[in-house]
Amino acid sequence: MVSLLLRGGLIVTQDPQRRIFLGDILVEAGRIAAIGPVDVSAEEVLDCTGCAILPGLINAHHHVANTLFRGIADDVPLEEMLERTFALDAKLTRRDVQTGALLGCVEMIRSGTTSFFDLFYWEDEVARAVRESGMRGFLSWVTLDEAFTTQRGSPLRNAEQFIVKHRGDALVTPSIGVQGVYVASAETYARAREIADRLGVRMHTHLSETRGEVFNHEAKTGQRPVGWLEKIGFLGDRLTAAHCVWLTLDEVRILAKDRVKVAHCPVSNMKLASGGVAPVPEMLAEGVTVSLGTDSPVSNNGMDMFADMKVAALLHKATRWDARAVPAQAALDMATIEGAKALGVESDLGSIEVGKRADLIAVSLRGPHTTPFYPANVISHLVYSCRGSDVQATVVDGRILMADHVVRSVDEAAVVARAQETARELLEV
């Protein structure tokens, strides 16, 4: 693995002191070897003049294969969106999943996301796409009761096989998912937890996304989803729960006590009119780790974490009548170091510190829309003014996946063309 020097950028460390300074970053053997003025050279050099250098962004909740279905179900509620999506999912071949996932990986590389936490079936196909693209994938094979699934074979067995096969991979970290309380029994949750414990992997679920989900679960079991999951022993610090919109303060405190990590998905929740707003200020006050996810391209319809950081910062201000709610720094934290915590990898990812894996992005600040810039407004610009298209270079594990806006790891035009053709056949448009 070649050494790499990122030269002359404004380094936004996201370290515990949130230091920002002009400097260089030396990468050796996939890790950050030095930060500051670096005098030695390296085999590869990225000129980062006029750029902020950030830890690569972490998308904490995604269904990347559904990138093929972008725009199929807008301006309709969750139930109708899911109905259309699941009907199309049933037509997907393994190769289609890979095609959609690879398209999504290219979109993420272009817009500065270096890691994502995915929830889907056929994650082995997503894993292929992740490896081909060179980015980092945290992939949860989704399980649910067999009565509800269209997966061939037992979802739990599929998940276990997937995890066993991919454990120990450098860029693909397997884990187990459970779709949600509306399609998973206590037994399914317990068996998923058993597999996660035995194999030492994380868990991933949808939780309290809509009021219908909460209402129906309470009607059926006498308990709201959080209390019910706690009772059956599913909550814990190896669980990442997406959405968490419909929570009481008591439920927030249960998540805090059990150290559950939350993936906040503001754009998806708004688009699907999930109603209410995830109580992020309360979560942060109670010490819950809150990361940021785009959710599926069907309900977003993109995966530009810069856009979603801005919406996260705006949404809580607007609904709390408090312009100080979720300041820019908090939004950037959600997309970086808190995302790493949500994936249990904060010792390796999420900030720029010596010894961490070198997942780094260079974000141009030279555009008219980021002018004027100076160190005191760089966090503001990253959250309120930048777009994914400002990402000039993307590095994962010390390897340059994109430089000067050109993706190096895959043939982008071919990926786009194949996805276009596949989608048109699937959708018959």
Place this chain on the structure above:
Amino acid sequence: MVSLLLRGGLIVTQDPQRRIFLGDILVEAGRIAAIGPVDVSAEEVLDCTGCAILPGLINAHHHVANTLFRGIADDVPLEEMLERTFALDAKLTRRDVQTGALLGCVEMIRSGTTSFFDLFYWEDEVARAVRESGMRGFLSWVTLDEAFTTQRGSPLRNAEQFIVKHRGDALVTPSIGVQGVYVASAETYARAREIADRLGVRMHTHLSETRGEVFNHEAKTGQRPVGWLEKIGFLGDRLTAAHCVWLTLDEVRILAKDRVKVAHCPVSNMKLASGGVAPVPEMLAEGVTVSLGTDSPVSNNGMDMFADMKVAALLHKATRWDARAVPAQAALDMATIEGAKALGVESDLGSIEVGKRADLIAVSLRGPHTTPFYPANVISHLVYSCRGSDVQATVVDGRILMADHVVRSVDEAAVVARAQETARELLEV
């Protein structure tokens, strides 16, 4: 003026039938001469393969000179933001205003905005920038009571002189503004209206942006701002009112009856935590023209109308618990044809129809983030997936201001460098 052919794009007409079809657009003498398969050639040709061709976007509420102050006052309420902004405004020279305005014009050209409705003093400097950039400016010189102003001379006289000087210009359309009820007496409003009537120009004001504004005005006058402005005769179809967040349904009906045009500014309202949400669904139901504005770069912090269309579509869904609220088409309408109506120029702008002025943009749909695309999801992509950076070409009045992402009308690097230097001096950073 040379003839121009936009060849082979997916034309999103925004005409009354909202037709979308693959074709060419011929431009002659600054106007759209033909739409469809065009066999003749032209002196200039823009290849629009893989692009949607849209009417240029219209930003219906802006303070473009404040682009210099992007990022100076984040995560604070309106009052604190205004305090910081006004303190810096007081330091601005005429040349600084021009510098900031030109920076904003370049940002708008890059992101597909071809017209904007501005509210500021020293609009003659903004007019210089508009002319230099080649875009179209609807510029309102702001008036207010002399007790509150830092303008040299009488604001009303300044506004009148500005209008007289610039009337009849091809690209600059002057008008008169009033800051808002908190700094303008009934007499100031009446005199502004008199000037507008006498000179035949539009009026522009801030209206019911915050609950403090509404509460204080009612405490002072016994009436809420809308009723008070109606009583003093300021409301009418030549008025564009920005924000209109804190309205009762009765007030919405007054705006409808008086044919007042509204500039909805969702990002600014959210960022400043104006509280509540502008009742856009009610406005649309009552037949009020609702256009879209970014507001000042201090409260946004950009002017990417694509980003703001998405937020407009999301915000009302989220707060109404109705995924069908403000669908993608309605958001696109706000940024195009409804914007033209808000400026009283719908016979010339806002849609692609033969005879209208040729303000056109080509938006690339070939990126991974807009894949797959087909005619049935193009409106979705434009609102939910595109970013301003997807704008490949911008044409105003038949003149190419940007092609292949390169701004032709001004030296972008010089504009950016001058703004950077000016801001650093002003802000002492």
